[in-house]
Amino acid sequence: MARPRSEDKRSAILAAATELVAAQGLGAPTAKIAKQAGLAEGTLFTYFENKDDLINQLYLEIKTDLRDAMMANYPAHRSLADRARHIWDRYIDWGVAFPAKRKALSQLGVSGRITTTTTDASRSAFCEIEALMHESLATGPLKDQPPAFVVAIMESLAETAMRFTTSDPAQAERYKQAGFDAFWRAISMK
Amino acid sequence: MARPRSEDKRSAILAAATELVAAQGLGAPTAKIAKQAGLAEGTLFTYFENKDDLINQLYLEIKTDLRDAMMANYPAHRSLADRARHIWDRYIDWGVAFPAKRKALSQLGVSGRITTTTTDASRSAFCEIEALMHESLATGPLKDQPPAFVVAIMESLAETAMRFTTSDPAQAERYKQAGFDAFWRAISMK
Amino acid sequence: MARPRSEDKRSAILAAATELVAAQGLGAPTAKIAKQAGLAEGTLFTYFENKDDLINQLYLEIKTDLRDAMMANYPAHRSLADRARHIWDRYIDWGVAFPAKRKALSQLGVSGRITTTTTDASRSAFCEIEALMHESLATGPLKDQPPAFVVAIMESLAETAMRFTTSDPAQAERYKQAGFDAFWRAISMK
Amino acid sequence: MARPRSEDKRSAILAAATELVAAQGLGAPTAKIAKQAGLAEGTLFTYFENKDDLINQLYLEIKTDLRDAMMANYPAHRSLADRARHIWDRYIDWGVAFPAKRKALSQLGVSGRITTTTTDASRSAFCEIEALMHESLATGPLKDQPPAFVVAIMESLAETAMRFTTSDPAQAERYKQAGFDAFWRAISMK
């Protein structure tokens, strides 16, 4: 019966947090985040219990956003290589289009403040991708490694490709292509 | 702020900083670092102008330590593959032996507080390795990419291998081997 | 801030405030009080202008409750000693039966936030008891002191008896008796 | 070798805290306390770990001060009544001379933030007085009650006498005398 909690405001906080965490790291003050979201300092805490809660929800939000970007128009019935390429391209495109999200995510990842609950939720959101990787290595050289290892390899190579793209945007396409090729060689049969 | 006298104290501060940054991130208080180094709070500032200076010197220190570890007994006259393998193995061994250094380095890397001066100095310390990579891709599939790209690929794959090793130490050898193979496939001719 | 409708809700707020002030002191948040009363935060302020108003009304409410407990079945026509004993016993019984009210009252008493208006109203509610005390000291050793002094003496001794009863309930009866005897000796002729 | 921690500053903080807690209760801000002590906000926390620590040390400090006041020139070899009277008089004099200490003490007492460690230390400081009370009731009407009960009775009566003295200073002597008489009757044989 009172003013309902607004999804817009929650999103504004997450968006502001993304920008500020990307720029300043986890030290970004909640007061600054709230202000940038156009809200009073205290309002942030009606949407998030405390800073750790905000951080964890932000992590999940960005990861989910990334997953959605990767899975949009996913060519489920094409070849393994096509699907892998689709995932890779979407990943890179997302990272280049939203550098703040990408940076924030890596800050959050190394922060040591993401709880197991959050990482579990995140992992489950990526199960289709994990399944793809699992399939990809069935007969390949990494067949004895856990699928998560292949996922991690992809992430780290993509991260590298994005970093080089960011500092040298003219060569974006080249890094995207070269990165995927390297990845594909890394996990495929010769 | 006068000239510091004791190299031991400087090292003690850097060692303490490594531990604490690895454990708590860049938020680790200078007072705690000084105390863990067996010194008074203020003493830290005779050895380092301010926290950013400490952070940058720490980065350089760890990077140099890593370089030295990689280059020890470097088989300069063996085959390319042998030399690459040597580098890779030393990298992994170092990361597994000194997890705090590894974690601190990754915290420092994403902190946004490492100056260009520092990264330049670091890069120059790795010139031999960059040369090796340059050579490695002369005729390979990545021949049009900058050598730094290959270095970054190696770093990210090694980082991944180390992370999995840390969480599953029994399989250390497997990750080391599989990681190198993936890397070598990624940058070599089919 | 319009006229409140429900007496039930007012009582619920006061009851909740009693519990919370007893447990946490005057720092008890109005939001918590409202919630424990089964109401929304803002509703509290339709019943009480602000926190100080709530505090003052609470003080008066508990004092009145205590007075009613003391005066129930008051043996108006029995001896002075019997009447004093009646008052004393009811006081102690009340305090033991409602420890939260007792604690809240003492928190409120020392808070410095009870206005003169409130204390005056409270005092007038206790006029019968003051009259009794007045009578009691007519010929006694305290005949030159103000009746309020005797009331205060009774209150402080009763408070002490209750405190000891609370921490050692098995001896309840003994403290009640010994406390009264001490009080009666204190204000009576030898 | 650095500036030594100054006992003066510690005392200044405790004095400021006494004033402010007496006036505003436990809600008195640490920043205000520090400022009134002539120090920066943060300095308070080099002398006291946190606010609870300050509160507990303050309680002990005031209690000890009171004990010292009571025991100064204690006539150890005079009669029981003389010694009791000495204690009583010193107590009242102290309370009247230092109303802030008295008020602060009662605020602290009901705050629920004094730890058992603190109350134990306080009790042990009052052991001589407890012994006196113990002796006083050996053959008296309260001989079956714990000595602490008698101490509490004295405290509560003294508190009452002081309150009346404060609000009516002209009658100070009368309340002091009447209070002691009431106390002595309360605990002595008829």
Place this chain on the structure above:
DNA sequence: AATGAATGAGAATTCATTCAT
């Protein structure tokens, strides 16, 4: 050079109160 007390600008919350719904 070394020490650690002193400083005061933040930081994350909390909370009485207001006000849109």
Place this chain on the structure above:
DNA sequence: AATGAATGAATTCTCATTCAT
């Protein structure tokens, strides 16, 4: 009237840095 989101001042405590000793 009832609700609970919104507000922003206030609070406790932290921490890089300075400076008296």
